[in-house]
Amino acid sequence: MDAFVYTGIASRVVFGAGSLQHLEREIELLGARRALVLCTPGQRDQAERVAAIIGDRAAGIFDQAVMHVPIESAREARAEAQRMGADCAIAIGGGSTTGLGKAIALDSGLPILAIPTTYAGSEMTPIYGITEAGLKKTGKDLRVLPRTVIYDPELTIGLPVGLSITSGLNAMAHAAEGLYAQDTNPIMGLLAEEGLRAMSRALPALKADPADLSARSDALYGAWLCGTVLGNVGMALHHKLCHTLGGSFNLPHAEVHTVVLPHAMAYNTRAVPDVMARIGRAIGSPDDAAGGLFDLAQSQGAPVALRDIGMQEADLDRAADIAVGNPYWNPRPIERTALRQLLQDAWEGKRPKG
Ligand SMILES: NC(=O)c1ccc[n+]([C@@H]2O[C@H](COP(=O)([O-])OP(=O)(O)OC[C@H]3O[C@@H](n4cnc5c(N)ncnc54)[C@H](O)[C@@H]3O)[C@@H](O)[C@H]2O)c1
Numbered sequence: 205m206d207a208f209v210y211t212g213i214a215s216r217v218v219f220g221a222g223s224l225q226h227l228e229r230e231i232e233l234l235g236a237r238r239a240l241v242l243c244t245p246g247q248r249d250q251a252e253r254v255a256a257i258i259g260d261r262a263a264g265i266f267d268q269a270v271m272h273v274p275i276e277s278a279r280e281a282r283a284e285a286q287r288m289g290a291d292c293a294i295a296i297g298g299g300s301t302t303g304l305g306k307a308i309a310l311d312s313g314l315p316i317l318a319i320p321t322t323y324a325g326s327e328m329t330p331i332y333g334i335t336e337a338g339l340k341k342t343g344k345d346l347r348v349l350p351r352t353v354i355y356d357p358e359l360t361i362g363l364p365v366g367l368s369i370t371s372g373l374n375a376m377a378h379a380a381e382g383l384y385a386q387d388t389n390p391i392m393g394l395l396a397e398e399g400l401r402a403m404s405r406a407l408p409a410l411k412a413d414p415a416d417l418s419a420r421s422d423a424l425y426g427a428w429l430c431g432t433v434l435g436n437v438g439m440a441l442h443h444k445l446c447h448t449l450g451g452s453f454n455l456p457h458a459e460v461h462t463v464v465l466p467h468a469m470a471y472n473t474r475a476v477p478d479v480m481a482r483i484g485r486a487i488g489s490p491d492d493a494a495g496g497l498f499d500l501a502q503s504q505g506a507p508v509a510l511r512d513i514g515m516q517e518a519d520l521d522r523a524a525d526i527a528v529g530n531p532y533w534n535p536r537p538i539e540r541t542a543l544r545q546l547l548q549d550a551w552e553g554k555r556p557k558g
């Protein structure tokens with residue numbers, strides 16, 4: 205075994221169907237007296253349920269979380285937290301709502317309790333992202349890592365099937381890239397493989413029956429493991445491409461991960477064949493991880509072409525230029541011509557071969 209460094213990042217996880225019932229206990233354990241509840245406008249009903257559970261400890265609800273955390277909404281939420289005398293924030297929702305909580309914590313140090321309702325994995329990372337003047341800046345700071353995470357699969361039953369599948373593939377991307385990260389380690393390798401296994405088992409099951417609690421539990425468990433990998437080791441070409449396409453061309457986050465992932469894996473296959481074999485085995489496609497991920501997405505009705513999620517072919521050159529500028533470390537060197545071809549293939553929705 206190669207030498208490695210492992211730093212444990214601590215957060216408390218309460219997992220299981222119905223675990224929202226433990227919310228009051230968890231708030232108490234945080235030592236908090238007044239919690240501001242965060243959500244998107246569409247999840248206001250879930251936020252109201254949270255507020256009802258904690259009763260007097262609810263300082264109020266801020267329901268203006270939006271994707272990529274515009275600085276204006278972060279400022280508004282911070283002011284609201286201060287005005288209400290909140291000493292804790294509860295983020296119920298997907299990565300956008302958790303991201304808003306992180307923006308508050310970054311500024312104020314307020315502890316965050318996250319209740320994830322998608323599979324994006326943000327709740328397990330010290331990574332934050334804030335968008336100002338059209339530019340998304342990301343950074344790492346342990347202050348933004350949620351102190352407590354409640355994973356209750358019952359809260360994900362209403363997540364639309366399409367978003368469930370793409371969000372699950374967003375999670376799988378964290379695990380896949382974590383397996384070949386420059387700073388990977390055997391512990392994250394175990395979590396990544398198990399996360400991939402759980403998610404690839406869950407997605408067809410929840411597509412067949414979105415109310416299948418066992419499938420929803422598997423998916424949330426997979427999301428936890430994959431998110432932990434994202435929070436612990438560095439990401440590479442795939443995440444760089446997704447940030448470029450999402451940030452500069454405004455493509456939807458989970459969908460862009462879904463389309464790009466098989467192509468990024470194919471790009472890296474020859475550089476890390478053993479890792480691809482591990483990914484392939486975990487998803488039940490032992491000889492072709494890239495093709496297996498493409499088939500998983502396509503067979504569950506997820507988009508597989510950038511042209512189907514809003515990308516213009518005329519923008520592919522600019523996307524390639526942005527992605528080669530200031531690249532993340534990647535197991536295979538980033539070559540402009542090969543990357544441009546990857547983007548073309550992803551735009552057309554070609555099935556890659558690893
Ligand atoms: N910092 C990190 O570590 C990290 C990791 C992953 C993603 N992210 C960020 O998170 C954002 C994307 O998050 P996302 O993909 O979870 O999407 P999201 O949080 O924007 O949610 C998408 C939509 O689904 C709705 N929704 C969520 N859960 C639902 C449920 N159970 N039932 C019904 N509707 C529900 C939301 O209200 C929202 O309208 C991006 O900005 C991305 O950059 C950050």
Ligand SMILES: O=C(O)CCC(=O)CC(=O)O
Pocket residue numbers: 303324331332333342374443446447
């Ligand atoms: O918080 C962010 O916006 C950056 C991390 C992120 O989005 C991870 C991902 O690409 O899924």
